[in-house]
Each structure stands twice: as structure tokens, then as C-alpha cells.
Amino acid sequence: MNYAWGQFPTLQKIRVHYSDGRPTMRPPPEDCVQKFNPDGSYEYFQEAKPGDPYYQRVLRECGEYLAQQVQSLQPSLCVLDDIPEGYSVYGHRVKGVGKDERTDRYIFGHPTGGRYRSPNEFKVHVLWLASNEEHDYDDCPCKCCKAAMK
Numbered sequence: 001m002n003y004a005w006g007q008f009p010t011l012q013k014i015r016v017h018y019s020d021g022r023p024t025m026r027p028p029p030e031d032c033v034q035k036f037n038p039d040g041s042y043e044y045f046q047e048a049k050p051g052d053p054y055y056q057r058v059l060r061e062c063g064e065y066l067a068q069q070v071q072s073l074q075p076s077l078c079v080l081d082d083i084p085e086g087y088s089v090y091g092h093r094v095k096g097v098g099k100d101e102r103t104d105r106y107i108f109g110h111p112t113g114g115r116y117r118s119p120n121e122f123k124v125h126v127l128w129l130a131s132n133e134e135h136d137y138d139d140c141p142c143k144c145c146k147a148a149m150k
């Protein structure tokens, strides 16, 4: 779809009013400090702030997914207002000996202590937060809820 200058559509923000997120399930502070080993290797967690491109990607992918369930919304124009309360986005920065640093990204906060490895995994749980009025975990098909039931 093309838009003339001055007619850019505004993003529609979606707010999820219920959350089961637990801040205590995030990495402990001692795991969030960059400590070098004698060989130069290190690993630590770093919280992503709302301005972080990955954080924004989580908001967009979740917003788009929620909007797909509602016919009156155009998914590509929808974004989550914020990560549901109690959840947080972290990068795990790892550098092995003689290797380049890499960052693996996770979303923490699920009551079981489980973590999501992508917005794609997390959005399933966000839809359940937004739509399951009974908050019945049996109804959530996300990987953390499924793992908890085994």
C-alpha cells in the first residue's frame, strides 16, 4: 500500500490489561555484570530497554499477531503498547575464547521461570493473556505453559 506524503497512517497501540509476569523470574543482578575470565571470555545478561530495536520488534510482532485475531484491525499497523507487566527482554552476551561476542535474546517473566527465545514464541502467550478470561493455563499453547504441564 502506498501513502502520499503527510498521510502516513498512525500505528495503533494495543494494550494488554492482564499479565501473569513475575519480575522475580528475570536473571539475578550478579548474572548481569560483565565479568571477564582470565582467558578473556565472558557472559552476562543485559536488559533491553524500550528504545532497543529488538524490544521494538517484540512489540510489533506481538501487536501484529493480536491484531490478526480482530477483523477490524490492520495487523501491519498494530503494535503492543508495552511488554505485559512483569515480563522483560534480555540479551545474553557471550564471548568465548578467540571468538566474537554473540547475543542471544530472551523474554523472561513466565511464572514457571521458563524463557521465550523469540517474539514468535512469546506472542502465543501474549494472545492468551489478552483473550483468556478465565486465565486457565490449560488453554495456553505456548511453550512455557506446555512445558509446565508435563
Ligand SMILES: [Zn+2]
Pocket (backbone or CB within 6 Å): 124, 125, 128, 140, 141, 142, 143, 144, 145, 146
Ligand atoms: Zn502460555
